[in-house]
Amino acid sequence: MADLVMVGAGPQALALSCLLLQKRSRLHRRLRIVDPSGRWLSRWQRQMERYEIPWLRSPFVQAASVEHISLPANGKGPLELSLSDGTTVQAGRVVIATGNGNPQLPTWSKGIAGEAPADAMQHSDGIDLPALRLRPGERILIVGGGLTSAHLSLGALRRGAQVQLLCRHSLKQKPFDADPGWLGPKYLKGFHAEPCMRRRRRLVLEARDGGSITPEAGADLREAQRRGELQLHEHCEVQSARWSSGQWDIFCGGGQQLAADRIWLATGHRQGVSQQPLLQQLYKQHPIELVDDWPVLGPDLSWPGTPVHLMGGLTALQVGPAARNLFGGREAAQRICRAVVKH
Ligand SMILES: Cc1cc2nc3c(=O)[nH]c(=O)nc-3n(C[C@H](O)[C@H](O)[C@H](O)COP(=O)(O)OP(=O)(O)OC[C@H]3O[C@@H](n4cnc5c(N)ncnc54)[C@H](O)[C@@H]3O)c2cc1C
Ligand SMILES: NC(=O)c1ccc[n+]([C@@H]2O[C@H](COP(=O)([O-])OP(=O)(O)OC[C@H]3O[C@@H](n4cnc5c(N)ncnc54)[C@H](OP(=O)(O)O)[C@@H]3O)[C@@H](O)[C@H]2O)c1
Structure with missing residues (x-):
């Protein structure tokens, strides 16, 4: 059994792995990363090459995708992940960092x-x-x-x-998707003080203001x-x-x-719980509050009441408008790392 399984090996999952291994180097034996490419950053590198982008604003990856996630029946015990190669993996904790939703x-x-x-x-x-x-x-x-x-x-x-x-x-x-004030306390302080998740969603959309x-x-x-x-x-x-x-x-x-x-x-891309098969499965097994398909997660980016954490755009109600970018990955990694090393 793995202590922690990360689903996806993109920049968000890499940020968390680096941080965890800095804090707890012995974790490398108990950490498992699953991605169909079998490599780190494969989608990232592919998208840079395919669009000819010239500039930018481990442990072990095993080559498979996660097709199904099962929470323990009585709320206790390990989670179970079914992989595309037919194997199953048990984990104490899972991080889902599978990137964008559907086109x-x-x-x-x-x-x-x-x-x-x-x-x-x-x-x-x-x-x-x-x-x-x-x-x-x-x-x-x-x-x-x-x-x-x-x-x-x-x-x-x-x-x-x-x-x-x-x-x-x-x-x-x-210069950036959102004003750089969203990368620090200038705007994030007020955002985190906002108790209404619907208003937070509006703030995220207004800050990015489309493409x-x-x-x-x-x-x-x-x-x-x-x-x-x-x-x-x-x-x-x-x-x-x-x-x-x-x-x-x-x-x-x-x-x-x-x-x-x-x-x-x-x-x-369409961002939402309904756009990601693993999140749809989680929602069926353990429904949580959604705001227009965005999940209301815990402060440690956990799916409330479960040992599953999310990274990427769907953490926007907690992380803010930069959630899907590299800055968001760093912020998400810090929050999840704190929760992991506490245990
Ligand atoms: C062209 C382009 C350029 C960008 N440039 C920037 C930039 O300069 N700066 C910036 O801040 N942001 C940028 N972004 C936005 C964002 O940072 C990137 O999209 C980044 O790749 C997101 O990282 P991620 O780890 O969330 O997702 P991804 O890089 O998409 O990685 C997700 C990984 O999960 C894997 N996966 C998916 N489903 C499963 C499954 N079921 N089981 C196992 N593995 C699975 C995929 O194979 C993939 O490797 C860019 C986005 C695009 C499209
Ligand atoms: N490093 C780089 O050089 C680089 C390169 C590419 C992308 N990126 C990053 O990657 C992320 C995604 O960028 P993206 O350009 O793929 O997506 P995006 O920022 O979400 O932009 C999508 C665009 O499509 C438009 N659109 C959506 N639905 C439409 C419809 N039905 N009809 C007409 N137009 C529609 C949107 O219009 P509205 O604006 O009107 O909503 C928006 O302008 C961003 O964070 C971006 O900064 C970075």
């Missing part, structure tokens, strides 16, 4: 008329810029407004594509606009799209009609 797909993209090829419309998760083969002057329409849409636009432009970037609001430029791009990416996009290679459509929402005669006909609000060879959806 967020616009409603119009789900009911498309016409027989489009599989790669004619893709969510950003499926795009691998270095592996992309484009025809000269290929027209790519990118829906987004966050930093992923900016990197994909610039990557497509470097490959000679004609790019149209569609944002449902105006394209916002900020945004860095000023550096903004300057590169403006330069491409000046060269006539990029068209930026702000306050523009797609109503429907149709694959016809080998191209997309795209119908937007206000009667605007656009054409493209490919559509890329850089529309982010």
Whole structure:
């Protein structure tokens, strides 16, 4: 039996492992990390390579994913995890750090008329810029407004594509997702003093204020606009799209009609308990308070009444707007580490 199992080997789980091993080096024999890649940071490295991102704002990983989590029947004894390789692992404590939820797909993209090829419309998760083969002057329409849409636009432009970037609001430029005041007491003090979880959720959403791009990416996009290679459509929402005669006909609000060879959806991810199979299973076995699908966790980021802790975006009601970023991983690691070493 392991003292602690971490589900996922991304930056969040790595932050916790490093901290725990600094505090309790003998824990390395009792710690187990499960990730289908069998490596640390595999999704992180893949997403950096695929979008050609040039800058950044252990123990033992075993190669499998966790498919099922069972809490002990009478509330006492170890938890049981069923792995994709058919084995089961018992653990005294589990940390779930499985990253983003499912891709967020616009409603119009789900009911498309016409027989489009599989790669004619893709969510950003499926795009691998270095592996992309484009025809000269290929027209790519990118829906987004966050930093992923900016990197994909610039990557497509470097490959000679004609790019149209569609944002449902105006394209916002900020150095970070949220004001740096959210990385310290300036704003977090008031946030932690707020007893109403619904108001905390609103504060998180207001602080991030949707997607945004860095000023550096903004300057590169403006330069491409000046060269006539990029068209930026702000306050523009797609109503429907149709694959016809080998191209997309795209119908937007206000009667605007656009054409493209490919559509890329850089529309982010859906964050919520219902978006993660392991959390759905936990919720069925041990329901807790949710605020619009976000869990109300304990201060140590535990699923209340269980020895299961969460890391990542779904800790936002406790950690604040930076929960899904690297800062959030450090904060979550400190909170969970305190709970682990106390025992
Ligand atoms: C392109 C991109 C760039 C980013 N750049 C930054 C940045 O510069 N700064 C910043 O602060 N934030 C950044 N972020 C946001 C965030 O920090 C990253 O998404 C980061 O990877 C989140 O770390 P994580 O450990 O929560 O998740 P992930 O890196 O997604 O790791 C989760 C791991 O869990 C594993 N897993 C999933 N399900 C299971 C299962 N059932 N069983 C076992 N393992 C499982 C996955 O294989 C994966 O390895 C970026 C996000 C993206 C998409
Ligand atoms: N290090 C890097 O260089 C780097 C690169 C990429 C990403 N990141 C980080 O990764 C995280 C995720 O970034 P992301 O860009 O993938 O996601 P994101 O920040 O959540 O942005 C998603 C964008 O999609 C738009 N959108 C969502 N649903 C839509 C719909 N139905 N129709 C039209 N538009 C829709 C949103 O619009 P609204 O704004 O109107 O809500 C938002 O602008 C962020 O923290 C980001 O900073 C970092």
